[in-house]
Amino acid sequence: MSERPRRRTRRSPLRRAALIGAALVVMGGVSAIAAPTVSNASPLPTEVGTGAQIFIKNCASCHGMNGEGVTVNGTAIGPNIQNAGAAAVSFQMSSGRMPMAGQQQQSRRTTNTFSADEIKAVAEYVGALGSGPGLPTASQYDTSGLTADQIAKGGELFRTNCSACHNYAGKGGALSNGNYAPPLTGTGVTNQEIWEAVRTGPQNMPVFSPTQLSDQDVQTMIAYLSDVNSSPDSGGYTLGGIGPVTEGAAAWIIGIGGLVGFALWIASRGARAR
Amino acid sequence: MSSEVEVTRSHPVPDPGIPEHVERWVDVDPAASRRAERQIAACFGAVPLLALGFIVVYFFVPKTWAIQFAGLHAQAQNFWLGLLGGVAILLVGIGAVQWARLIMGDHEISEERHPAGSTAEDREQALDEVHEGITQSDLPRRKLISTTLKIALPSLALPALVTLLDMGPWPGPGMRAATIETTIWAEGVHLVTDVTYRRIKAVDMVVGELVNAAPENIQDLNNDPAAKAAATAKAAIIIVRMDPNTIKIPQSRKDWQVDGILCYSKICTHVGCPISLWEHQTHHLLCPCHQSTFDLGNSGVVVFGPAARSLPQLPITTDSEGYLVARSGFTVPVGPSYFERDSTHDYQNGDN
Numbered sequence: 001m002s003e004r005p006r007r008r009t010r011r012s013p014l015r016r017a018a019l020i021g022a023a024l025v026v027m028g029g030v031s032a033i034a035a036p037t038v039s040n041a042s043p044l045p046t047e048v049g050t051g052a053q054i055f056i057k058n059c060a061s062c063h064g065m066n067g068e069g070v071t072v073n074g075t076a077i078g079p080n081i082q083n084a085g086a087a088a089v090s091f092q093m094s095s096g097r098m099p100m101a102g103q104q105q106q107s108r109r110t111t112n113t114f115s116a117d118e119i120k121a122v123a124e125y126v127g128a129l130g131s132g133p134g135l136p137t138a139s140q141y142d143t144s145g146l147t148a149d150q151i152a153k154g155g156e157l158f159r160t161n162c163s164a165c166h167n168y169a170g171k172g173g174a175l176s177n178g179n180y181a182p183p184l185t186g187t188g189v190t191n192q193e194i195w196e197a198v199r200t201g202p203q204n205m206p207v208f209s210p211t212q213l214s215d216q217d218v219q220t221m222i223a224y225l226s227d228v229n230s231s232p233d234s235g236g237y238t239l240g241g242i243g244p245v246t247e248g249a250a251a252w253i254i255g256i257g258g259l260v261g262f263a264l265w266i267a268s269r270g271a272r273a274r
Numbered sequence: 275m276s277s278e279v280e281v282t283r284s285h286p287v288p289d290p291g292i293p294e295h296v297e298r299w300v301d302v303d304p305a306a307s308r309r310a311e312r313q314i315a316a317c318f319g320a321v322p323l324l325a326l327g328f329i330v331v332y333f334f335v336p337k338t339w340a341i342q343f344a345g346l347h348a349q350a351q352n353f354w355l356g357l358l359g360g361v362a363i364l365l366v367g368i369g370a371v372q373w374a375r376l377i378m379g380d381h382e383i384s385e386e387r388h389p390a391g392s393t394a395e396d397r398e399q400a401l402d403e404v405h406e407g408i409t410q411s412d413l414p415r416r417k418l419i420s421t422t423l424k425i426a427l428p429s430l431a432l433p434a435l436v437t438l439l440d441m442g443p444w445p446g447p448g449m450r451a452a453t454i455e456t457t458i459w460a461e462g463v464h465l466v467t468d469v470t471y472r473r474i475k476a477v478d479m480v481v482g483e484l485v486n487a488a489p490e491n492i493q494d495l496n497n498d499p500a501a502k503a504a505a506t507a508k509a510a511i512i513i514v515r516m517d518p519n520t521i522k523i524p525q526s527r528k529d530w531q532v533d534g535i536l537c538y539s540k541i542c543t544h545v546g547c548p549i550s551l552w553e554h555q556t557h558h559l560l561c562p563c564h565q566s567t568f569d570l571g572n573s574g575v576v577v578f579g580p581a582a583r584s585l586p587q588l589p590i591t592t593d594s595e596g597y598l599v600a601r602s603g604f605t606v607p608v609g610p611s612y613f614e615r616d617s618t619h620d621y622q623n624g625d626n
Contacts, residue, residue, distance in 0.1 A: 157470070161550075165551050175551065175553060176578070204555050262371075270375055271298065272299060
């Protein structure tokens with residue numbers, strides 16, 4: 001009487017969990033083998049170009065079949081991108097921000113799963129939908145051959161126009177409501193992406209058109225960023241390079257904390273005979 | 275000292291006395307004592323070696339060597355100089371503390387303290403001497419002397435006061451109107467990009483664009499860096515272009531903008547930080563110093579933070595060639611608040 005029910009209650013939850021686990025493994029394995037693999041570039045049975053195919057498969061659910069944007073019950077799911085320009089598409093896709101995994105406060109840099117040719121195709125397709133900055137040529141963001149004077153001028157322009165959000169050395173910084181300006185260095189940001197972001201103003205970033213910052217200005221600013229970030233920090237740890245916050249925290253925790261430890265040691269009684 | 279001291283006003287707590295003396299381990303164990311001595315001697319003995327090492331590093335480690343370790347990139351010479359010198363000083367301290375803790379005499383003492391006030395006798399005697407002095411000076415009878423002396427001594431403060439007041443221009447209403455309440459903006463001054471001083475054509479600006487800009491006449495001050503800095507501190511502006519259908523433009527400011535191109539002071543109205551941290555989707559301008567946030571789509575009203583006043587807007591229009599140009603100077607003083615500032619003309623949320 002007392003033996004059997006106790007054994008049963010002890011074993012049955014485990015057995016049930018094991019059964020569910022085994023079922024999940026089997027189903028998962030079957031679906032992994034049987035499910036159709038999704039390739040970004042697999043052709044659709046239509047006579048449209050590669051760019052349009054990739055757009056329809058990866059972008060149209062939010063931006064509409066013609067880039068006109070999608071609104072559900074009065075809420076914009078994706079904005080109209082007909083006049084976003086090829087440069088904007090190239091920036092968003094090559095930095096992995098688009099396609100977005102889901103609605104989120106701020107689209108973050110992730111791993112890009114598209115090839116350069118695929119991105120170029122989509123960018124040209126969207127660029128043709130309306131007006132907007134086109135794709136830059138390599139000579140527009142290539143920084144080779146700039147003199148030290150030009151790079152210094154680029155630094156002045158960067159500190160005037162960009163450092164408010166992106167920090168003097170391009171390390172990024174905080175915006176309002178939990179948003180942030182992303183770092184421009186150390187995360188795989190390419191010169192082309194910086195050029196495209198300047199010209200198209202992704203998300204909350206303002207646009208800087210060629211009227212106010214010429215292509216040469218942008219070139220020198222990019223060169224300043226590379227220059228600043230390729231020079232070694234001879235002082236040791238940079239602590240994020242964001243100024244007095246981390247340095248103050250390190251001084252308080254390590255410096256004052258160490259002094260407190262020493263004070264406790266000096267005043268302690270030490271080993272006694274009993 | 276003993277614990278029998280009575281509890282009085284000057285001794286609110288009975289004297290607990292000295293705790294029982296317990297000998298240190300090093301006092302009873304000769305081996306431990308010798309060990310402690312060796313430890314301290316080792317600390318002191320290492321110091322000359324480290325000091326020599328410091329000199330060797332100073333002369334023989336090339337400045338070009340670097341140390342790469344766990345994300346650290348440091349100049350090797352600096353690293354070793356700091357490490358050897360720092361550890362040397364630290365060892366002197368550690369040796370001294372261990373010496374005091376383990377070797378020096380270990381007997382408890384109690385510091386003697388007494389009431390600080392003088393005795394009643396002393397106080398009475400001091401007062402007697404003061405009264406005798408007053409009587410001998412004959413001041414109570416000689417009113418003329420005491421009156422003239424009372425005027426003479428304070429009058430010596432006047433020269434000091436006058437020279438201190440004359441250290442700079444007197445900040446009266448006229449001086450304020452000519453300095454902190456005005457900028458070099460005026461009717462017809464072109465808006466130009468900061469640093470590169472290029473005029474800005476209205477049609478070239480796209481929606482969502484931000485321009486950090488300056489008055490064209492700032493270049494007249496190129497030969498006077500101090501005056502240029504002072505003028506820039508007040509005249510710096512940002513120009514933004516927004517979709518006119520998504521922003522509020524009050525009736526009184528309809529002519530202050532060009533098709534959604536608005537121009538604002540770049541100087542925060544809280545404590546005067548330059549701000550250009552603009553989110554073009556929300557139209558919010560955030561000051562990085564204290565997080566004051568202004569809504570540039572609503573005449574620059576404060577939507578968050580410690581700033582008390584809207585961001586001053588500069589009325590702009592276009593010239594015959596389509597370049598952006600100021601209609602007038604700022605209508606209110608730009609920059610942080612000050613005591614005498616007349617804030618009745620600042621834009622309030624909901625004004626028309």
